[in-house]
Amino acid sequence: MTTDLSTKYMGLTLKSPLIASSSGLTNDLHRIQEMEGKGIGAVVLKSIFEEQILAETEKLIQHNESEKMQTFSGAFSNIVQSKSYQYEEAYAYISNFAKEQTLADYLTFIRDVKKNVSIPIIASINCVSSYNWHYFARRIQEAGADAIELNIYLLPTQLQTDGISYEKTYFEIIEAVKKQVNIPVALKLGFYFSGLSKTVIELSNSGIDALVLFNRPYTPDIDIDKFEITATRIYSSEYEYAHTMRWLAILSGRLGCDLAAATGVHDYKAAIKQLLAGADAIQIASVLYEKGLDAITEMLKGIKIWMETKNYSCISDFKGKMNQVNIENPASYERVQFMKLYSKII
Secondary structure (H helix, E strand, O other): OOEEOEEEEOEEEEEEEEEEEEOHHHHOOOHHHHHHHHOOEEEEOOEEHHHHHHHHHHHHOOOOHHHHHHHHHHHHHHHHHOOOHEEEEEEEEHHHHHHHHHHHHHHHHHHHHHHOOOOOOOEEEOOOOOOHHHHHHHHHHHOOOHHHEEEEEOOOOOOOOOHHHHHHHHHHHHHHHHOOOOOOOEEOOOOOOOOOHHHHHHHHHOOOOEEEOOOOOOOEEEOOOOOOOEEEOOOOOOOOOOHHHHHHHHHOOOOOOEEEEEEOOOOOHHHHHHHOOOEEEEEHHHHHHHHHOOHHHHHHHHHHHHHHHHHOOHHOOOOOOOOOOOOOOHHHHHHHHHHHHHHHHO
């Protein structure tokens, strides 16, 4: 029996369901080529970060006489020296320069990668506000990217801001970007919503082509000896897949777009579980750092052997087989079921 590992994601044909998610590993052409050779289905390039652009803008404001700025244009120094210039105009000038510098390198990288690989290449924009991402999206499409992933993670820490205001930002970004491009757009999001299921369903009907559940943000820790804020473990653990799997299973079959699983997939078994829960594709990163790029080959080999054992010829034969819509006991994915099990243990 022939086993076909290909799948469809956002209308793109992937030779396998594994996608290399945005990371430092996807910021290098040679590594991307190696990933392609080992069977990766698509690659999400390292993100452009909104904070990166804003930081560069502030840096240029503070060092307006820098060589870099003078090389770009002598006009700015003239504006600064003029007593009549408007601060808002100067700031806009610098901001546009910062955007162009950041974007130029990214666009060049997209073009280089597209010339040298045949798998789908997904650009990534990391957003924390509604900013003017439509501008970036249009240029990214022109550079040849096959799709765009909007990585949005808004931590609801502002005491005076309600949940609706946070959620509104997601829809504003999606609307602005979708107006500018006709390539597929995915939204990678976290789980800090007052009503996760309802919000995700609404987002899936916003015109977005796929949702990626979930992004893994920076999480602070405290050094109790130095009294400093540090970072917790950067890489995901092999146990984190279960959180994503639960929500995939609950939402699969109820959304108006595709679904990709992210975070905690470290072996073929976890990958199969995400597919059974309803994922159209699976993003991996931490396992590639910890085990190397050969992990791609090993995971695909494990999936293929399992499919042959179960007499599945293609991914669609079993995708979503274990989501909440299709199982006999839908409540098994809900928290109340856990409480029953916990009560037995104690």
